[in-house]
Amino acid sequence: MTSQIAAGLLICLCATAWRMMRSLPAWLRLATGAVLLAGLTAAVVQMVGSPLQPVFVATGAAAVVWEQVVVAAWWLLAARLLVEVLRSTLFNRGLAAKGRLQGDLLAGLIYLAAVLTVVDTVLDLPIRALLATSGVIAIVLGLALQSTLADVFSGIAVGIERPFNIGDRVWLEGPIEGVVDQVNWRSVRIRTDGGDIATVPHSVAAKSRVINRSVPTPQRSDSVRIPCAASVPPERVAELVRHALLLSPRILAQPQPAVALVRIGRRSNEYEIGFAVASSNDLWHAKSTLLEQVLRQFRSAGVETADRPGGGATSEPDPASGSRRFLAIPLFHDIADDQRERLCRQALSRSLEPGDALFRQGDTEGSLFFVASGVMEVTRTVGARSSSLGRIGAGDYIGEIGLLTGAPHAATITALTPSDVLELRKEHLAPLLAETPHLMHAFEASARRGQALFDRRVAASVGAETVPPGQLLARIRDYFRVHHVRPGPDAHAARRHPAAQANSPPGGD
Structure with missing residues (x-):
């Protein structure tokens, strides 16, 4: 008991x-x-x-x-x-x-x-x-329980075959794409990119086409198609696309990206760009960046995406057009048209071969550079270690802090491809500030605005560490040795109407 x-x-x-x-x-x-x-x-x-x-x-x-x-x-x-x-x-x-x-x-x-x-x-x-x-x-x-039992036995078959595991990224015909979150008796639960949970019965998963994007590697290959005017030589398009690929940081160098002519038309041809990214999470950002860079390269080179009726497309950039784009940057928004044209004529042209340095970290030549064509890499050395900050290409400008203050460059710029650069020096800008000293306020605001632009993160890092906040205007005055000028009503009016300064006395060219 x-x-x-x-x-x-x-x-x-x-x-x-x-x-x-x-x-x-x-x-x-x-x-x-x-x-x-x-x-x-x-x-x-x-x-x-x-x-x-x-x-x-x-x-x-x-x-x-x-x-x-x-x-x-x-x-x-x-x-x-x-x-x-x-x-x-x-x-x-x-x-x-x-x-x-x-x-x-x-x-x-x-x-x-x-x-x-x-x-x-x-x-x-x-x-x-x-x-x-x-x-x-x-x-x-x-x-x-025919339907439920079908799901159970299909789940057993899926479990034996094991086309995916927990944590794998899969694509199921439907289409449904996401990460496998759970596999239970009746269904597969997939967490989509939008944060939703898709429940797929095993009987449906067993009959569907399944692509496991995590096996054998998480790398993802894809392609985009772009049109271009038929008058532009294919080799010119391929060169510009390669520059755009170099400026897309999420696109892998291996396997090597490729561009191919896939369709020929009367007014436009179509090209396909194949590339790979490290994972599916990088795909949409890489596509967007690539298309943005292709469009930027085409515009900088004067290439049209399609021939316009009655007109054509140019295959080489116009130097004068490059100078005008140079002076359209935020730094020169507040100067008069004749002053802009004068600076346009004074801009110097430089050509670099792969491996040539535009300037090196610590240089103080006081110049502003505009990349008319090509791709350059920005590197910074700390101690004995050199690291890449990113790349810049056609349409980017660098060195505005050095031009305005003489501060040393915080990075080294090296050409990756044959590149053309326009240069504006301190002696070109000094006469302009001597005749209209209140432009210093506009230059200070424009320089700060240019450094704050998201798409200039890499270019702005060249001089971002050299001038503490609140000291830029004083550094500009000291560098150009211009006495303090308090912005009065005429200065504010000049900011609102830059053309009003068109009749100002000419400075020395």
Whole structure:
């Protein structure tokens, strides 16, 4: 009687402990389960001998039933402890990466074996008759649950084939694309790029085309098509596209990007650009950057995307047009038209070959540079270590802080491709500030505005560290040795109407 009471207390304790310890660490659950199983084993041995071949010697039907309940509870507790051991070892290391389905199947087989053992050794029921009865029940349930069972068995097939694992990025016909978040008995849950959860039944996933974008590597290849005027030579287009690829930091150098002529038309041809990125997360940003850079290169080179009726497209940039684009930068927004034209004529042209340095970190030549064509790399040296800050291309300008203050450049600029650069020096700007000194305020505001532009992050870093905030205007006055001028009403009017300064006395060219 004492062993029966102890067994009942242990069974109640087991049921309570397993429910309360779900949030505890695995090792603590395993230790507690082992202790409870050892205690229940001692009680079973005293009552019926071995739980594998129990001998029920109690008198009275109620006592025999209780002994059977105790032995059945021992088998269920042993099965539960085995499942916990597997979940803490095999499931976590291997099966967890493949989803819940495989783990649940193995746990179900363990519980099924324990139940069949209880039916055979404890309840002494004929297994064959039970299996025949369960077969009839299975047929009835199968007819009622055809759709659910199709998902379950399709899930088993998907689990065996394993076209994807938890955490893989997949594309399913539909289309659905995202990261596999969970694989359960009935469906696959995919977290899309928009943050939604798409639930795809296994029966649908088994019939769909699946692309695993994480295997064998997460690299993603894609292409974009661009039109260009038929009058532009294909080799010129390929050169400009290669410059645009160099200016797209998320596009990988290997595998090497390529450009091909894919369609010829009367007015425009079509080109396809193939490239690769490190992962799917970089794809849309890389596409956008590439198209922006292609458009920028075409505009800087005077290339039209398509021939206009009655006109054509130029394949070489116009030098005068490059100078005008140079002086259209924010720094010169507030000067008069004749002053802009004068600076346009004074701008110097420089050509660089790959490997040539436009200027080096620490140089103080005080010049502003405008990249008319080509691609250059910006590098900075700290101690003995040199690192790349990025690349600049046609349409970028650099060195405005050095031009206005004489501050040393904070980086080195090196040509990656044959490049053409326009240069404006201090001696070109000094006469303009001498005749209209209030323009210093406009230059200060324009320089700050140019450095704050998002798409000039790399170019602005050349001089961003050299002038502390609030000291730029004073540095401009000191560098050009112009006395302090307080901006009065005439200065504000000149900012609003720059053309009003057109009749100012000419300075020295």
